[in-house]
Amino acid sequence: MSATREALFEGATRIDAWPGDARATAYGDGLFETMRVHRGVVPWADAHRARLEAGAKRLGLSLPARESVDAAAAGLFDDGGDGVLKLLVSRGGGGRGYAPIADTAPLWRLSRHALPAPARAGGLVLRWCDLRLSAQPALAGMKHCNRLEQVLARAEWQDAGIDEGLLCDVDGHVIGATSANVFVLHGTRWTTPALDRCGVAGVCRAFVLGATGAVEARVSPEDIGTADAVLLCNAVRGILPVARLDARAWAMHPAVAGLQRDLARAHPAFPLPQELA
Known part of the structure; x- marks a missing residue:
């Protein structure tokens, strides 16, 4: 049904x-x-x-x-x-x-x-959004009902080859995707954007923070481009590896695969992808 x-x-x-x-x-x-x-x-x-x-x-x-x-x-x-x-x-x-x-x-x-369609095999394809998120610490982190910024950002593209858009705030710091949080890996260190000025603190984000001990910090677009791995996450779609952003491409990283295994053990709706079973 x-x-x-x-x-x-x-x-x-x-x-x-x-x-x-x-x-x-x-x-x-x-x-x-x-x-x-x-x-x-x-x-x-x-x-x-x-x-x-x-x-x-x-x-x-x-x-x-x-x-x-x-x-x-x-x-x-x-x-x-x-x-x-x-x-x-x-x-x-x-x-x-x-x-x-x-x-x-x-x-x-x-x-x-209904559940959303399965994620693209091999990882997500992202773009940068032109819209910049405003800063309002009084609302930062909450999933409140005013989502016009996300609506405008998602309206920027109709290309079926693009899965998600990354958003920065007015100061140029990366905050997340239109409907997901973002984590970046450099070596063995995971980082996710600090959400003290804007953004939504997702439930799946909290899981990944606990599983990785990630640092919450300011993230620049350059940090995305130099990362060894990038993932998006939300409570409906789980942990989604990123495969491409502009000219930068990433292969599936063992650390992301490990997090998907952790999620599969913690949440029965997210079984292991076939290649990880």
Whole structure:
């Protein structure tokens, strides 16, 4: 079953339609999580919930009870299938004006989607995006609902031969891809961009940080070009080796293959690629 299905709620009450004045719609005033489902279960559910709660605390946003979300998710995946589960939480209170209304029940929606197509065999082909990400430390790291920068960046190319685009901030530091985090390897040292000014701190990024002991630091475009290996990662697609960026090409690196093995042991939705089994 791959057709999109959804459930809508206000607080713990099922509603028939998402309000047109929902603050997430009107102002991007909300958070979302995109989760890989394996046989009806979200293996990284605790990590997604922890990130959601951390973002909600920073925004002063009420969240639906975890029990309510879990029950609704079970209903969407009652066939025990695989797919993608998206949770969107909007601050409660509608109408016009930026001022949030205190102590309102959140609006939230869960939707089920099909898995993305398998990644390109041999590794991803990347490009540089022209758009530069703005710096806003108050929002850095969160998966908030204002994603217009990513929308504009992804609109820069239509070439089916390009899998992803890398984004820099206004100061020229690499932040990540339009929908993934990035790690670079020099010798035995992994580095990933610091996300204290902008960017999304992904759940799979946290896994790779723990598995590699990577340094969080400023990363330049030159650091990408001189790397021994580059990978992208997110919670839906896992760890994806990069094969080419402009004129630079990379063969599959043993360190990346090792991380894919680690991920396969930690998350049942990401089996070993055939060549690594």
